[in-house]
Amino acid sequence: MNTNFSPLFNFVVENFHGHELAIFYFANLIFAAIAYKLGFARKLPLLKSLLVYILLAIGSIIITFFSVVGYPITESLIIMSLILAIYRFRLHRERKQKSGV
Structure with missing residues (x-):
């Protein structure tokens, strides 16, 4: 029985032998940063x-x-990054229409 739930995992393992850990780390880091920035970030000091x-x-x-x-x-x-990007785009468009621009 195959307990692997990730089609991306299969793709990376089949095509990038030996670099799976680095690929997943940077992909997770990039998409986690995008999700944080789009959904949860506040104005903070540097x-x-x-x-x-x-x-x-x-x-x-x-x-x-x-x-x-x-x-x-x-x-x-x-998926979380895509949903938050769509939400932010629609929110921006709605605010732009309300201001009359």
Whole structure:
């Protein structure tokens, strides 16, 4: 029985031999940063913002292990980023229409 739930995992393992961990780490880091920026970020001073992104990089190490095991973590981050991007675009468009521009 195949317990792998991630089609992206299969693709990466078949095409990028030996670099799976780095690929999943950077993909998780990028999409987690996008999701944070689109959905949760506030205006912070530079050092606090830097600390948040450093902690995000450390957290990405942890979720990378789940991606390497075969769980669909990266796919979930991609979908979350897309949904938040659509939400932000629609919110921007709605605010622009309300202001009459």
